[in-house]
Amino acid sequence: MIGSGIFMSPEGVLRNMGSPAGSLLIWAACGLLATFGALSYAELGTLIKESGGDYIYILRNFGSLPAFLFAFTSVIVVRPAGVAAVCLSFAEYAVAPFYPGCASPQVVVKCAAASCILLLTLVNCLSVRVATSLMNVFTVAKLFALLVIIIGGVVLLAQGHVQSFQNAFQDTRTEAGIIGIAFYQGLWSFDGWNNLNYVTEEIRKPDVNLPRAIMIAIPLVTCFYLLANVSYFAAMTPAELLSSGAVAITWGNKVLGNWMWLISLSVALSSFGSANGTFFSGGRVCYIAAREGHMPGILSMAHVRFLTPSPGLIFTSVMSLIMVIPGNFSQIVNLFSFTAWLFYGTTVTGLLYLKIKKPELPRPYKVPIIIPLIFLMASIYLVLAPIMDHPQIEFLYVILFIFSGVIFYFPLVRYKYHPAFLQTITLHLQLLLDVAPIEKDVN
Incomplete structure (x- = not known):
């Protein structure tokens, strides 16, 4: 879960909420909402013990068409948007030390982000072992950066740097749509709360270990995020934080001085690992x-x-590169969050359906029904509030794109129409990429 968000999103949350106290409330609420979502998904994961996360749950509960629309949107928009946003975060921190005292040129940032995407494509296509080892190694970097920021914040508070917390609720914004966008920015930092559900088949004793991992990890991450934000506000005024393109870099300049490069390096490594x-x-x-x-x-x-799903990885890479070129971090996060929470709500609706219509199913782990209900209501709010209160044309494009999947579903999936030229393209791609089908049971 811990990645680039806590080093990029505080500016977006504060910009929308308008006050330090309002921002901290959003961060706490994001942690609670992620916990509720993860607990709901834990019951789904012990009911439907298949890998695939949201896709497989929607498929088993609602059928082929909704699952196809999820896959269509996730593969082309949601996952590439996530990769693009994190790589832009990496790029911001990787190039920041080369432009001290001024904003990094966007051309340089985007080139660095594109290079990050291409390098990750190469690594993931060549070796699963190297890819998973990278995640373990860079976990150390992200925890180091967070601990330095938290400890620095404790020292600053002890020295009396509390000016940002005086009249902390002043200028707090309360418009429904603005609060929804603030949630988008905060929840981005918690993204990954449902990642274990994508590998349920590979978890030992999922009925025990899935809920246990959730109840340990998410509250701990929430505490880290709240303490990091307190440290940011102790080191900077709200105005300084809002003018910062890379919050942790500004914090490092103020608190660490010549040692600021440690934060830049750690955050860049953290973003790369994420x-x-x-x-x-x-x-x-x-x-x-x-x-x-x-x-x-x-x-x-x-x-x-290499036994890696290289065609899927290459496709994700191409879509991510397309998103990096015109977009910026906040725009991509809003696009990602709006789409993701639409499907999170759909998935949890499936859990409520199973609870009401099929209570006889064996449930190794059972979450109280009030938790998925609250999560569903929050999902509906996060989808509708920004549209109704602060409409943006991008949200309309996303909705139209999702439903455009119907055009492809009926001929290609429902009626299994496979034009000869597509088969020819598939054959040539197989030869070019050196790939072959793998049976489901073998995988």
């Missing part, structure tokens, strides 16, 4: 959806020597 994790799971969404017949067959294939 991007790798997003990339790792994103390629597998392509793979699972294609395995079920909801995506082109080439995406269900793996490299004959």
Whole structure:
């Protein structure tokens, strides 16, 4: 879960909420909402013990068409947007030391982000072991950066740097849509709370370990995030935080002085590791959806020597590069969050359906029904409030894009129409990429 968000999103949350206290309330509420969502998904994961996360739950509860729309949107928009946003975070912190005292040129930032995407594609296509090792190594970097910021914040508070907390609720904004956008920015930092559900088949004793991991991890991460934000406000005034393109860099300049490069390096490594994790799971969404017949067959294939889902990874890489070129961090996060929470709500609706209509199903883990109900209501709010109170044309484009999937579903999936030229393209791609189908039971 811990990645680039806590080093990028505080500015977006404060900009929308208008006050330090309002921002901290949003961060706490984001942690609570992520916990409720993860607990709801834990029951789904012990009921439907298949990998695939939201996709497989929507498929089993609502059928083929909704699952296809999820896969269609996730593969083309949601996962690439996540990769693009994290790589832009990496780029901001990687190039910041080369432009002290001024904003980094956007051309340089975007080139660095594109290079990050291409490097991750290469690593994930060549070796699963190296990709997973990267995640473990960079976990140390992200925890180091957070602990330095938290300890520095404690020292600053002890020295009396509390000016940002005087009249802390002043200028707090209360418009429904603005609060929704603030949630988008905060919840981005918690993204990953449902990642274990993508590998349920590989978890030992999921009925015990899935809820246990959730109840330990998310409250701990929430505490880290709140303490990091307190440290930011202790070191900077709200105006200084809002003018910062990279919050942790500004914090490092003020608190660490010449040692600021440690924060820059740690955050860049943290963002790189987070991007790798997003990339790792994103390629597998392509793979699972294609395995079920909801995506082109080439995406269900793996490299004959490296045994990695390289076609899915390459496709995710191409879509991420397309998003990096015109977008910025906040725009991509809003696009990602709006789409993701639309499907999170759909998934939890499936859990409520199973609770009401099929109570006889064996449940190794059972969450109180009030928790998924609250989560569903929050999902509805997060989808509707920004549209009604602060409409943006991008949200309309997303909705139209989701439903445009129907055009492809009926001929290609429902009636299994496979034009000869598509089969020819698949064959040539197989030869070019050196990939072959893998049977489901073998995988």
